[in-house]
């Protein structure tokens with residue numbers, strides 16, 4: 001009885017202000033918040049079974065289109081038929097939780113729209129963003145959409161490079177890229193991207209094969225590293241080290257933040273100079289898997305629908321597991337959907353990063369990192 005009263009009250013709360021408003025009148029932000037708040041207290045089944053509440057939900061969805069809240073509502077109430085709107089959010093936020101979740105909802109929907117024309121469309125920026133969201137989704141249907149793009153040379157190179165980055169993140173995708181390289185089928189304009197990604201892959205066998213099939217541009221890695229003791233004695237130029245750190249192929253900023261700059265995946269390095277001496281830093285760079293920082297262990301998680309996630313567990317609640325992948329995207333999984341969870345022995349930081357710099361640049365990088373101290 002109590003519950004019914006509450007529901008009835010919610011119905012009035014949710015629907016009344018909307019009925020009072022003229023259809024064309026936009027809902028004020030306060031009213032929208034109230035309605036969303038009221039709806040989110042209800043069990044999805046209650047809303048789905050109540051025409052008034054469904055109508056209120058529909059209006060809220062229209063008012064929040066294109067935003068992370070829209071995605072949250074679609075997910076919570078298992079709304080069907082909003083795939084095109086979800087695709088818009090995915091294109092807008094391809095590397096954020098909401099956009100990636102939107103893409104997962106699209107791929108998991110009963111009527112998956114045909115994404116192929118969009119990925120090859122005239123709007124190249126949008127196509128590239130959708131490819132990125134697909135790659136970040138880890139959905140089992142994503143690979144079949146990404147793989148054909150790479151070798152279709154009519155498709156814009158930026159879109160295909162994004163597909164290569166996405167594929168390089170899974171072992172299966174990485175193997176496909178290596179197979180193309182072996183058969184000389186990898187288009188020339190994506191070779192560099194494939195080489196940079198695969199030479200920094202987490203899996204030692206993939207990395208070793210990439211070094212042979214897709215070596216990094218000669219120069220940097222042609223010089224063997226001198227003995228560690230010698231490296232540590234050399235003088236470094238911290239300003240040049242900073243430039244090396246932020247260089248695209250070196251990629252430290254793709255996983256670490258320094259004073260808020262960069263992606264938050266590995267530990268922040270803003271005070272690393274107070275925490276580690278140069279030798280320990282060098283070890284962290286050359287042999288990441290030798291000592292993995294607490295809380296940054298990598299897990300592989302499989303879900304019922306066949307998706308595989310690799311990353312750090314950032315929250316582990318009774319009914320939900322949140323995994324942060326390389327790139328910093330967090331995916332929230334229902335515990336009931338998780339079928340397997342195994343801890344990786346490998347660090348989330350790849351070995352061999354030092355191979356893309358000269359020994360002197362490595363010395364400069366260490367010098368730069370040692371200047372990052374507690375204030």
Ligand code: HEC
Pocket residue numbers: 245250251252253254255256265266267272275281284285288289291292293296297326347348349350353354365
């Ligand atoms: C693909 C992601 C990734 C990239 C790229 C990456 N790191 Fe890391 N790094 C991590 C992760 C995850 C950890 C924590 C796990 C561990 O200790 O191995 C880490 C740990 C570290 C640590 C130890 C931090 C501590 O608090 O103990 C240092 C130092 C470091 N990285 C420096 C670098 C530098 C310098 C680069 C660029 C040459 C770099 N990393 C590139 C992911 C990355």
